[in-house]
Amino acid sequence: MSSPILKLVAQRVALGILLLLAVSVLIFAGTQILPGDVAQAILGQSATPESLANLREQLGLNQPAYLRYFHWLGGVLTGDLGTAMSSGQDIATSIKGRLWNTLFLAFWAAIVAVPLAIILGLIAVRYRNGWVDKLISGLALASTSFPEFFIGYVLVYFFAVKWQIFPGISTVYDGMPFGERMQAIALPATALTLVVLAHMMRMTRAAILNVMQSAYVETAELKGLSAFNVIRKHAFPNAIAPIINVVMLNLAYLIVGVVVVEVIFVYPGMGQYLVDHVTKRDVPVVQAVGLIFAAVYISLNIIADIAAIVANPRLRHPK
Amino acid sequence: MSNELEFLSRRVASGKLSRRDFLGRAAALGISAPFANSLLSSAARAAGPVKGGTLKAGLVGGESTNSLDPALFMTQVPFAFGKMWGELIVELSPEGKLENRIAEEIGSSDDAKVWTLKIRDGVEFHNGKTVTAEDVAATLERHSDEKSKSGALGYMKGIETIKASGKEVVLTLKEANADLPYLLSDYHLIVQPNGGKDKADAGISAGPYKVTTNEPGVRHGGERFANYWQGDKMGHADQIEIIVINDATARTAALQGGQVNVINRVEPKIVDLIKRLPGVTIRNHAGPGHYVFIMHCNTAPFDNADLRMALKLAIDREEMLDKILRGYGSLGNDFPINASYPLFTEIEQRKYDPDKAKFHFKKSGHDGAVLLRTSDVAFPGAVDASQLFQQSAAKAGIQIELKREPGDGYWNEVWNKQPFCASYWGGRSTQDQMYSTAYLSTADWNDTRFKRPDFDKMVLAARAELDETKRKQMYHDMAVLVRDEGGLILPMFNQFIDATGAKVGGWVDDPHQELMNGYALAKCWLEA
Numbered sequence: 001m002s003s004p005i006l007k008l009v010a011q012r013v014a015l016g017i018l019l020l021l022a023v024s025v026l027i028f029a030g031t032q033i034l035p036g037d038v039a040q041a042i043l044g045q046s047a048t049p050e051s052l053a054n055l056r057e058q059l060g061l062n063q064p065a066y067l068r069y070f071h072w073l074g075g076v077l078t079g080d081l082g083t084a085m086s087s088g089q090d091i092a093t094s095i096k097g098r099l100w101n102t103l104f105l106a107f108w109a110a111i112v113a114v115p116l117a118i119i120l121g122l123i124a125v126r127y128r129n130g131w132v133d134k135l136i137s138g139l140a141l142a143s144t145s146f147p148e149f150f151i152g153y154v155l156v157y158f159f160a161v162k163w164q165i166f167p168g169i170s171t172v173y174d175g176m177p178f179g180e181r182m183q184a185i186a187l188p189a190t191a192l193t194l195v196v197l198a199h200m201m202r203m204t205r206a207a208i209l210n211v212m213q214s215a216y217v218e219t220a221e222l223k224g225l226s227a228f229n230v231i232r233k234h235a236f237p238n239a240i241a242p243i244i245n246v247v248m249l250n251l252a253y254l255i256v257g258v259v260v261v262e263v264i265f266v267y268p269g270m271g272q273y274l275v276d277h278v279t280k281r282d283v284p285v286v287q288a289v290g291l292i293f294a295a296v297y298i299s300l301n302i303i304a305d306i307a308a309i310v311a312n313p314r315l316r317h318p319k
Numbered sequence: 320m321s322n323e324l325e326f327l328s329r330r331v332a333s334g335k336l337s338r339r340d341f342l343g344r345a346a347a348l349g350i351s352a353p354f355a356n357s358l359l360s361s362a363a364r365a366a367g368p369v370k371g372g373t374l375k376a377g378l379v380g381g382e383s384t385n386s387l388d389p390a391l392f393m394t395q396v397p398f399a400f401g402k403m404w405g406e407l408i409v410e411l412s413p414e415g416k417l418e419n420r421i422a423e424e425i426g427s428s429d430d431a432k433v434w435t436l437k438i439r440d441g442v443e444f445h446n447g448k449t450v451t452a453e454d455v456a457a458t459l460e461r462h463s464d465e466k467s468k469s470g471a472l473g474y475m476k477g478i479e480t481i482k483a484s485g486k487e488v489v490l491t492l493k494e495a496n497a498d499l500p501y502l503l504s505d506y507h508l509i510v511q512p513n514g515g516k517d518k519a520d521a522g523i524s525a526g527p528y529k530v531t532t533n534e535p536g537v538r539h540g541g542e543r544f545a546n547y548w549q550g551d552k553m554g555h556a557d558q559i560e561i562i563v564i565n566d567a568t569a570r571t572a573a574l575q576g577g578q579v580n581v582i583n584r585v586e587p588k589i590v591d592l593i594k595r596l597p598g599v600t601i602r603n604h605a606g607p608g609h610y611v612f613i614m615h616c617n618t619a620p621f622d623n624a625d626l627r628m629a630l631k632l633a634i635d636r637e638e639m640l641d642k643i644l645r646g647y648g649s650l651g652n653d654f655p656i657n658a659s660y661p662l663f664t665e666i667e668q669r670k671y672d673p674d675k676a677k678f679h680f681k682k683s684g685h686d687g688a689v690l691l692r693t694s695d696v697a698f699p700g701a702v703d704a705s706q707l708f709q710q711s712a713a714k715a716g717i718q719i720e721l722k723r724e725p726g727d728g729y730w731n732e733v734w735n736k737q738p739f740c741a742s743y744w745g746g747r748s749t750q751d752q753m754y755s756t757a758y759l760s761t762a763d764w765n766d767t768r769f770k771r772p773d774f775d776k777m778v779l780a781a782r783a784e785l786d787e788t789k790r791k792q793m794y795h796d797m798a799v800l801v802r803d804e805g806g807l808i809l810p811m812f813n814q815f816i817d818a819t820g821a822k823v824g825g826w827v828d829d830p831h832q833e834l835m836n837g838y839a840l841a842k843c844w845l846e847a
Binding site: 084088089153156157164167168169173263264265268273279280282 | 377386520534537565569575577578579
């Protein structure tokens with residue numbers, strides 16, 4: 001590792017932080033544009049002008065918006081996300097459990113999906129245009145084309161109802177033994193795997209095929225290397241950047257886009273939490289969750305960028 | 320019943336024969352499965368409650384925004400969980416009678432204005448304290464306070480003073496009310512230590528189960544409260560758990576897979592499929608809930624009585640009951656009361672009559688379409704029902720324009736705001752309560768803007784009347800007024816459709832609310 005890389009990485013991270021700040025302004029502004037303010041939302045029908053004024057004073061809503069923004073930002077940076085309007089619970093505490101659950105599910109889905117997708121992609125390249133390739137592509141595309149709720153219900157029907165191997169509802173809780181927890185998330189993790197599999201697999205296949213046209217691959221073949229070794233040693237390292245990108249995009253999806261799967265399997269993650277609070281117009285929670293989702297997205301993209309830089313010899317050793 | 324069957328069913332009840340074997344032998348004897356199942360449950364009931372185990376319910380109607388503060392209960396999960404940990408002053412029995420709980424006796428002055436609640440001795444809170452008259456008084460005070468935002472505030476406003484002295488709580492009402500004990504059975508009025516004034520969401524009361532887990536929108540759990548004052552009647556399972564499953568298919572699958580023992584809100588369209596599943600029993604029964612289309616009587620064009628009548632005649636109630644509820648309900652008659660209320664009298668059924676509807680529509684002088692707002696959340700099948708309404712009205716020459724509103728915000732932006740929309744009511748325990756909540760001129764939830772001083776007077780007069788025959792006549796007259804002149808189109812009363820899995824014993828239909836009025840987990844047991 002040399003200093004130009006460190007510099008590039010530092011640049012990326014700084015850009016990411018800047019972007020996150022911009023997003024926080026957007027989120028804050030967005031919730032301010034909504035009709036009515038938090039005080040009105042809290043008091044609802046029973047609002048009198050007097051109680052509204054009192055509550056506004058109490059919540060500091062009389063201050064100008066930019067002051068409130070910095071106040072909120074200061075809170076976020078010190079880990080204080082405020083309290084939920086609807087239930088009066090501390091947001092940071094409730095989100096912690098939910099976020100952990102979401103990450104847990106995403107982690108195990110990724111552990112299965114990413115290697116599986118890449119290996120299937122490699123196999124598809126090795127036997128490209130043959131029946132193996134077509135079978136893998138066909139199945140993966142089919143599983144992605146079905147909506148997730150359909151895959152979810154099919155899994156529930158066979159594994160939970162017919163054969164009763166795994167539970168159909170994935171309620172997890174603190175202090176649940178690891179084995180039970182794994183059993184509980186088996187079906188939602190499978191559903192998520194099937195949803196993200198094809199995208200990554202196809203991208204791997206396309207990226208490697210692209211590299212396979214190059215002269216050095218031909219050289220490698222002429223040297224007499226076996227087809228798998230050509231792919232493994234020469235093609236794959238050069239195709240890794242786009243693969244990492246698509247993997248990261250799918251990881252982000254596993255974390256921020258799983259509302260439907262959470263609902264079907266009754267999994268207590270972030271998606272369900274967000275939806276509940278949007279319906280109740282619970283602005284502080286929506287802001288907090290929005291910011292967390294943005295942070296996840298941005299940081300995964302930074303990681304993808306950095307990984308691509310590190311994996312690319314031309315960027316690693318600039319002339 | 321043949322002797323052999325009776326013998327077999329008793330053997331199952333005592334755990335010497337498996338349910339499956341029993342059903343197999345019953346089939347061999349030529350007995351149909353439903354009948355054999357009913358034999359089993361009667362045998363189990365005769366064998367008495369079984370203590371122990373964990374009863375689990377998978378319920379729709381819980382959000383991560385739920386609180387344990389009883390004042391804020393609105394949806395089914397807090398309601399049902401509240402009945403587990405909470406104890407009320409008085410409750411309604413499945414037969415519709417008053418059943419005293421924390422109050423041992425409820426008496427009133429002759430004019431029904433002063434009521435005295437005698438507090439039962441030796442009822443204990445989960446924190447070990449004894450329930451006192453002061454706790455009961457403080458509970459009622461808190462729910463009478465605007466700040467508590469209590470769902471019971473509407474009726475509590477009618478109480479002028481609340482005084483605790485010794486073992487009694489004396490309530491003085493602003494106006495006489497013969498129904499006060501019924502009002503006190505409201506599920507919000509859970510008695511809490513010091514009325515919950517110290518910590519409203521502590522989850523401490525004197526109910527059959529102590530709160531052990533409270534994860535709003537995910538799951539709620541309780542363990543049996545050893546010192547529950549009527550432990551022989553309730554609290555059979557060692558533990559109870561409510562898992563929030565808002566998705567209907569997931570709920571059914573959980574029941575089928577045996578992860579929960581009870582579910583609520585089975586959709587009418589899949590009842591016939593679920594019925595056939597082994598071990599699953601559908602528990603459907605009539606209640607006071609109803610599906611409605613509501614018109615504001617004070618907003619054009621619905622301020623015209625002929626237009627309202629035209630629309631009431633232009634709806635095909637039978638078709639709707641058949642197609643939307645698949646028969647799991649009963650016909651509505653444009654007033655919000657049915658046989659599940661005390662003092663109900665039958666009134667001639669209004670029928671679909673396109674010719675008459677056409678006549679009234681012409682007479683109203685209204686020109687053009689009528690805008691009806693509808694949404695999936697208004698009631699299950701509301702959008703389909705609105706389309707049926709549109710078609711039946713079209714046959715009468717009335718054009719209904721449908722506007723489908725998003726479910727998010729429907730109850731804030733459309734219901735009780737827009738002049739014509741689809742909605743539902745869960746019903747109340749007495750006629751007075753229903754009319755006071757939604758048909759008095761001053762009621763916040765007067766969602767038909769039915770503002771009639773003569774009707775208000777009738778409500779107040781009936782409320783103070785202690786003579787039952789006279790009262791019945793008064794309610795009849797009120798019903799006729801709402802039916803013929805109000806803004807309510809009530810095509811059907813729905814049924815509660817719950818379902819239980821194998822081995823659930825002790826189920827008793829309760830017409831007041833779903834899940835045995837919320838007590839399913841406390842009153843049922845797991846057969847051995």
